[in-house]
Amino acid sequence: MDTLEAIGTRRSVRHFTRDPIAEDDVHTLLQAAMAAPSSANQQAWHLVVVDRRELLDQIPTFHAYCAFLHEAPLAVVVCGDLSRERSGGRFWVQDCSAATQNLLPAAHALGLGGCWAAVYPIEERIDGLRRLLHLPEHLVPLNVVAIGHPSRLPRPAARFDPARVSWNAMG
Amino acid sequence: MDTLEAIGTRRSVRHFTRDPIAEDDVHTLLQAAMAAPSSANQQAWHLVVVDRRELLDQIPTFHAYCAFLHEAPLAVVVCGDLSRERSGGRFWVQDCSAATQNLLPAAHALGLGGCWAAVYPIEERIDGLRRLLHLPEHLVPLNVVAIGHPSRLPRPAARFDPARVSWNAMG
Numbered sequence: 001m002d003t004l005e006a007i008g009t010r011r012s013v014r015h016f017t018r019d020p021i022a023e024d025d026v027h028t029l030l031q032a033a034m035a036a037p038s039s040a041n042q043q044a045w046h047l048v049v050v051d052r053r054e055l056l057d058q059i060p061t062f063h064a065y066c067a068f069l070h071e072a073p074l075a076v077v078v079c080g081d082l083s084r085e086r087s088g089g090r091f092w093v094q095d096c097s098a099a100t101q102n103l104l105p106a107a108h109a110l111g112l113g114g115c116w117a118a119v120y121p122i123e124e125r126i127d128g129l130r131r132l133l134h135l136p137e138h139l140v141p142l143n144v145v146a147i148g149h150p151s152r153l154p155r156p157a158a159r160f161d162p163a164r165v166s167w168n169a170m171g
Numbered sequence: 172m173d174t175l176e177a178i179g180t181r182r183s184v185r186h187f188t189r190d191p192i193a194e195d196d197v198h199t200l201l202q203a204a205m206a207a208p209s210s211a212n213q214q215a216w217h218l219v220v221v222d223r224r225e226l227l228d229q230i231p232t233f234h235a236y237c238a239f240l241h242e243a244p245l246a247v248v249v250c251g252d253l254s255r256e257r258s259g260g261r262f263w264v265q266d267c268s269a270a271t272q273n274l275l276p277a278a279h280a281l282g283l284g285g286c287w288a289a290v291y292p293i294e295e296r297i298d299g300l301r302r303l304l305h306l307p308e309h310l311v312p313l314n315v316v317a318i319g320h321p322s323r324l325p326r327p328a329a330r331f332d333p334a335r336v337s338w339n340a341m342g
Contacts, residue, residue: 003280006174007203007273032178034330036272037287043330048337055339081335091289094313097268098287101207102178105276109174116208116269118262134342142265159205159214164252166219168226171305 001109009156010105013113014068016148020051021074025110029076029147032106036098039091044084045099046139048077055132059144062128066117072146076103077129080120083138093120096142103145113150119143172280180327181276184284185239187319191222192245196281200247200318203277207269210262215255216270217310219248226303230315233299237288243317247274248300251291254309264291267313274316284321290314 030047038044050056056069069075078100080092100116107114119125119141129141201218209215221227222245230246231237240246249271251263271287278285290296291313300312 001174003172003174003177003276004199004203007277008206010206010208012208028175030336031331032175034332034335035179035181035328037181037183037275039289043332043335046335046337048339048341050339052339090292093264094268094289097265098272101269101272102276104208105174105273106178118210118265121261132340134340136342157206160202161205161214164205164214164217165201166217166304168219168221168223169303169305170219171307 006105006109010108011154011157012115013148013150013154014115015151016071016073016113017151019073019149021112021147025112026074028110029103029106033078033099033103036095036102038095038098039087042084042086042095044081044092045096046079046081048079048133050075050077050133058132059129063117063119063125063144066144068115068146069144072148074147076145076147077133077141078143078145079135079139079141081139093142100143100145107147112147113153115146117144117146177276177280181279182325182328183286184319184321184325185286186322187242187244187284188322190244190320192283192318196283197245199281200274200277204249204270204274207266207273209266209269210258213255213257213266215252215263216267217250217252219250219304221246221248221304229303230300234288234290234296234315237315239286239317240315243319245318247316247318248304248312249314249316250306250310250312252310264313271314271316278318283318284324286317288315288317
């Protein structure tokens with residue numbers, strides 16, 4: 001799929017068939033995520049792939065906006081790896097968000113769909129994932145990205161808004 | 172350009188020819204940025220396009236890592252718009268980072284190159300941009316993205332690292 005089409009037509013997908021994600025596609029998604037830029041190239045990320053049904057089904061018990069995980073065959077939990085963070089903690093959220101946003105158009109290009117559900121900085125969600133996935137202290141979950149084969153495709157959204165653009169000095 | 176190729180081969184570009192960016196391409200980049208997902212679809216971003224040489228040349232006086240702006244014909248300053256933020260300030264950094272990471276592979280697909288230079292949360296950089304671009308209080312600059320026609324293209328990097336992947340519960 002063409003890059004501008006993938007970026008422009010990607011929507012959050014919350015309804016999935018039960019089909020699993022091919023191993024090659026998982027690898028492609030992880031590669032896309034790790035191709036992101038990062039502050040001083042620190043790559044302070046760690047990706048936890050969750051495909052066990054009992055784990056996916058537990059996440060909504062502490063993260064109400066993740067009910068779509070009951071339908072999703074797989075999720076990627078994008079974590080900041082503080083043991084690799086060399087910016088005093090200032091940039092890992094930005095770096096890991098970039099990695100996440102590489103993953104989503106890549107999924108769309110593969111015919112898959114995904115939805116980014118925020119975790120950090122909400123303590124209940126962080127603690128819930130930490131306990132469920134046995135995350136060590138140096139990994140901080142930033143989000144949960146559901147991945148699956150869309151059972152319904154949302155129509156592309158036109159989000160461009162010229163009111164949110166300025167040129168050069170304002171005011 | 173194919174989506175996976177654009178995401179996978181994008182590198183930070185810091186050397187540019189003097190050619191300006193076509194107006195259509197600027198519009199395409201802004202559209203790509205605003206196609207990003209955001210927390211509860213709040214779209215709490217504002218994009219300041221800078222193409223005045225004297226403004227571009229001043230940014231490195233308070234942001235030393237932006238020396239490449241002396242070569243770049245254009246920059247996009249991605250700002251959080253706190254007047255549109257409905258998450259208590261918790262998610263605009265993630266949302267605006269996603270918008271930024273939509274813009275970069277889009278630039279690469281157009282034959283352009285870019286480099287993301289972090290601003291937030293470094294006060295000196297925030298204040299410098301606020302004064303230079305007359306940003307109102309509710310806009311917080313997250314980064315400066317230089318955009319230009321690459322004069323040298325860095326070779327694609329292989330960043331995938333299987334040590335940064337786990338499956339299901341760890342440890």
